[in-house]
Amino acid sequence: MKPDPAEESLRINPELVADILCRFIRNELRRAGFRHAVVGLSGGIDSSVVTFLAVRALGAENVLAVTMPYKTSSEATRRDSQTVIEKLRVRSLDVPIADPIDAYFKQFPDASQMRLANKCARERMTVLYDQSAAFDALVIGTSNKSELLLGYGTQFGDMASAVNPVGDLYKTQLHQLAAFLGVPEAILQKPPTGDLWIGQTDEGELGFTYAEVDRLLALMVDRRWRRAELIEYGFAPEFIDRVATLVRRNHYKRRMPVIAKLSHRTMDRDFRYARDWGT
Amino acid sequence: MSIGRGALQPSAESTPDAARRSGTFRVALAQIAPALANRERNLALHLAQIEAARDEQADLVVFPELSLTGYFVRDMVPDVALSSSGPEIGRLLEAAGPAALVVGFVEESPQHRFYNAAFFAEEGRLVHLHRKVYLPTYGLFDEQRYFAAGDRIRAFDTARFGRVGLLICEDFWHLSAAAIMQAEEVDVLVWAANSPARGIDGPTIRTAETYEHLCTAFAQLLGAVVILVNRVGFEDGLCFWGGSRIVGPDGRTLAQAPMLDEALTVGTIDLGELRRQRLITPLARDERLLLTIEELNRIKRRRYET
Numbered sequence: 001m002k003p004d005p006a007e008e009s010l011r012i013n014p015e016l017v018a019d020i021l022c023r024f025i026r027n028e029l030r031r032a033g034f035r036h037a038v039v040g041l042s043g044g045i046d047s048s049v050v051t052f053l054a055v056r057a058l059g060a061e062n063v064l065a066v067t068m069p070y071k072t073s074s075e076a077t078r079r080d081s082q083t084v085i086e087k088l089r090v091r092s093l094d095v096p097i098a099d100p101i102d103a104y105f106k107q108f109p110d111a112s113q114m115r116l117a118n119k120c121a122r123e124r125m126t127v128l129y130d131q132s133a134a135f136d137a138l139v140i141g142t143s144n145k146s147e148l149l150l151g152y153g154t155q156f157g158d159m160a161s162a163v164n165p166v167g168d169l170y171k172t173q174l175h176q177l178a179a180f181l182g183v184p185e186a187i188l189q190k191p192p193t194g195d196l197w198i199g200q201t202d203e204g205e206l207g208f209t210y211a212e213v214d215r216l217l218a219l220m221v222d223r224r225w226r227r228a229e230l231i232e233y234g235f236a237p238e239f240i241d242r243v244a245t246l247v248r249r250n251h252y253k254r255r256m257p258v259i260a261k262l263s264h265r266t267m268d269r270d271f272r273y274a275r276d277w278g279t
Numbered sequence: 280m281s282i283g284r285g286a287l288q289p290s291a292e293s294t295p296d297a298a299r300r301s302g303t304f305r306v307a308l309a310q311i312a313p314a315l316a317n318r319e320r321n322l323a324l325h326l327a328q329i330e331a332a333r334d335e336q337a338d339l340v341v342f343p344e345l346s347l348t349g350y351f352v353r354d355m356v357p358d359v360a361l362s363s364s365g366p367e368i369g370r371l372l373e374a375a376g377p378a379a380l381v382v383g384f385v386e387e388s389p390q391h392r393f394y395n396a397a398f399f400a401e402e403g404r405l406v407h408l409h410r411k412v413y414l415p416t417y418g419l420f421d422e423q424r425y426f427a428a429g430d431r432i433r434a435f436d437t438a439r440f441g442r443v444g445l446l447i448c449e450d451f452w453h454l455s456a457a458a459i460m461q462a463e464e465v466d467v468l469v470w471a472a473n474s475p476a477r478g479i480d481g482p483t484i485r486t487a488e489t490y491e492h493l494c495t496a497f498a499q500l501l502g503a504v505v506i507l508v509n510r511v512g513f514e515d516g517l518c519f520w521g522g523s524r525i526v527g528p529d530g531r532t533l534a535q536a537p538m539l540d541e542a543l544t545v546g547t548i549d550l551g552e553l554r555r556q557r558l559i560t561p562l563a564r565d566e567r568l569l570l571t572i573e574e575l576n577r578i579k580r581r582r583y584e585t
């Protein structure tokens with residue numbers, strides 16, 4: 001039987017990947033002059049995988065897992081985060097964000113769910129960055145490649161971090177890595193959710209599953225198949241176009257703010273230095 | 280820069296001292312993780328490796344591509360560049376003492392062109408300078424933006440290691456470079472690399488697998504020893520995978536450095552193996568160089584002169 005190119009593109013050797021990513025975390029922290037890491041832990045796959053990786057790379061005593069529940073956070077969220085914390089014996093801190101969020105929205109009682117969700121994501125970001133200062137640490141990011149490509153994340157919210165070990169892994173690949181790392185079964189089994197409101201799931205909101213969209217993205221982005229080839233392979237044209245539009249429209253979230261060029265050397269255009277410059 | 284060898288003598292061996300292809304020597308593969316654009320720290324790293332190699336009685340110490348500067352030098356290119364007679368190079372030659380040395384650096388020419396270069400030094404003097412010819416500028420690479428391309432692929436004679444060829448990373452992905460090295464009758468091909476890891480679905484990193492295949496294939500096709508030295512460490516999320524190795528003319532791996540970790544790996548090369556292997560598979564003897572030249576001239580007329 002001919003191997004399926006989408007499956008092939010999404011297969012990973014989790015042991016090899018874990019090894020590279022742990023080295024990456026250690027290396028980036030060392031270069032920036034840090035030994036500690038802070039991770040925002042939601043009890044979902046992405047943040048659980050990142051917490052497992054950080055503990056593997058740095059030791060449990062050097063990692064701070066911060067849980068930041070809001071009123072709508074589900075019981076599963078609390079329970080699964082707690083399971084990860086206990087399993088890894090990692091340092092942890094619970095910082096509920098209901099007070100600051102509610103205080104703000106008292107002034108804007110008619111704000112949409114989307115505004116509330118984005119505000120929560122950015123509130124969590126400020127907590128993580130503040131805790132990173134308190135713990136002398138860097139914030140480790142948890143945005144995966146599927147989310148980054150689809151723009152399914154809050155700019156300067158959950159997308160913000162100093163170092164992101166999982167940004168080049170699709171959700172489907174993170175599953176394989178999670179299973180290898182020993183992330184608890186309950187976390188592997190539950191549907192992905194941003195816990196943005198009660199009963200919210202990523203796949204319900206997006207209108208397709210990660211399994212489907214990852215297959216498309218792997219062929220479209222990584223293997224650079226053309227639209228006609230994707231249709232021939234079996235993807236519906238509407239699905240292809242919708243995903244391609246999401247990828248394009250959300251590109252701004254993956255870039256620094258655009259700067260109006262005036263001089264001979266402008267940041268990130270013709271002022272080109274690696275981030276690891278000098279280290 | 281070594282001097283060209285002049286007119287071809289297809290009916291004779293072009294190497295005067297055939298007896299020299301014998302004896303053994305020890306090679307140290309200095310699989311380091313250079314700091315990015317920090318010449319001072321990298322010089323110290325080189326000196327430490329040279330000293331460690333001396334303890335291992337190495338006759339030749341090979342560093343990876345751009346070992347004195349790191350890879351993604353970008354706008355730091357003019358700041359980290361050296362002339363081939365720069366003071367750091369003098370210090371390295373002095374430190375190496377009797378050992379020969381291959382080091383990668385950014386070379387600034389008298390015309391202020393910047394090259395991704397590597398030198399071979401023996402007995403305290405520069406024997407050969409190679410400027411990378413094929414500068415990858417695609418995917419994650421952008422070398423042509425910063426470097427001028429070299430315009431020579433030449434081998435050179437050494438006192439102890441036979442006739443040596445020196446190529447930098449992408450150079451050896453071009454069949455023409457390998458063909459020139461075969462025509463140059465190299466005994467030892469040194470391949471200095473900075474290869475980042477891509478492809479994580481197999482038992483090992485895909486790029487590492489490909490390099491292993493190239494080393495094995497080219498060692499056998501050239502009937503020569505291939506010495507690959509690749510760096511390790513990260514730069515802006517890119518992981519350099521190491522896996523430096525020495526492959527004998529029969530395609531067998533004679534020494535192998537670990538994946539991903541810094542290491543000084545020492546292997547022994549027996550030049551006598553070249554004779555044995557060339558008796559079994561005399562590919563270079565049977566090579567019809569004039570035929571190749573004629574065909575290439577024909578292709579040149581077709582592609583460039585019509």
